[in-house]
Amino acid sequence: MRLRNIKGSREMIAESPYTIDNPAQYKGKWQEFFGNKAPIRIEVGMGKGKFISTLAMQNPEVNYIGIEKYSSVLIRAIDKRIEKNIENLYFLRFDAVDILDIFDEGEIDRIYLNFSDPWPKDRHAKRRLTSKEYLKKYNIILKKDGIVEFKTDNDDLFAFSLEEVPLAGWEIVAQTFDLHNTAEMMEGNVMTEYEKKFSALGNPIHKMIIRR
Numbered sequence: 001m002r003l004r005n006i007k008g009s010r011e012m013i014a015e016s017p018y019t020i021d022n023p024a025q026y027k028g029k030w031q032e033f034f035g036n037k038a039p040i041r042i043e044v045g046m047g048k049g050k051f052i053s054t055l056a057m058q059n060p061e062v063n064y065i066g067i068e069k070y071s072s073v074l075i076r077a078i079d080k081r082i083e084k085n086i087e088n089l090y091f092l093r094f095d096a097v098d099i100l101d102i103f104d105e106g107e108i109d110r111i112y113l114n115f116s117d118p119w120p121k122d123r124h125a126k127r128r129l130t131s132k133e134y135l136k137k138y139n140i141i142l143k144k145d146g147i148v149e150f151k152t153d154n155d156d157l158f159a160f161s162l163e164e165v166p167l168a169g170w171e172i173v174a175q176t177f178d179l180h181n182t183a184e185m186m187e188g189n190v191m192t193e194y195e196k197k198f199s200a201l202g203n204p205i206h207k208m209i210i211r212r
């Protein structure tokens with residue numbers, strides 16, 4: 001992602017009531033934070049937040065948390081939240097490598113990973129958000145029948161992810177190499193910013209849904 005350093009974005013985020021400072025204080029208490037018993041779904045690496053803000057508007061009965069490590073894109077998601085007054089959506093400026101610090105066992109209902117950074121060098125494989133190291137973390141925070149949904153146009157990252165799933169003891173519920181031409185998986189699909197961009201270039205979009 002091309003990142004412009006937007007002046008003051010860190011300060012704006014610190015002041016925003018929609019971005020949670022010190023999220024570790026809510027570990028095991030996220031439903032209390034939302035003030036209801038609704039399921040909690042998260043997107044890791046949400047970028048500018050088009051996907052998660054659309055989902056949150058479509059499903060007001062679900063709680064959503066968008067996680068993004070860079071302020072310069074996160075502020076765009078905050079703008080959308082304010083503009084549309086999306087009450088069931090909050091944000092964390094946070095590096096997901098430490099995700100176990102902020103969510104407790106079985107606290108999360110669903111995890112979305114969209115167009116995650118590919119980290120093409122072998123020595124960086126552990127940083128890929130679909131690596132077995134990350135799947136181990138998701139295994140802890142996801143509830144028993146929780147799922148991970150992953151979309152990408154990157155062939156190598158998708159192939160790598162398909163290999164990691166069984167290695168981590170997970171299984172594939174559904175998969176496609178061409179989401180936009182797979183009617184049963186396309187139903188209800190919400191496009192992300194990157195999905196819009198790359199599908200417009202003619203890149204097929206790959207998707208997998210996985211569970212333990």
Ligand code: SAM
Pocket residue numbers: 001044045046047048067068069070073094095096097113114115116117192193194195
């Ligand atoms: N999901 C969006 C989409 O599909 O349009 C953005 C995709 S962009 C290629 C990947 C985003 O994930 C970037 O904004 C990046 O900063 C964020 N990201 C990557 N690794 C992350 C991590 N470990 N924790 C939090 N955010 C991360």
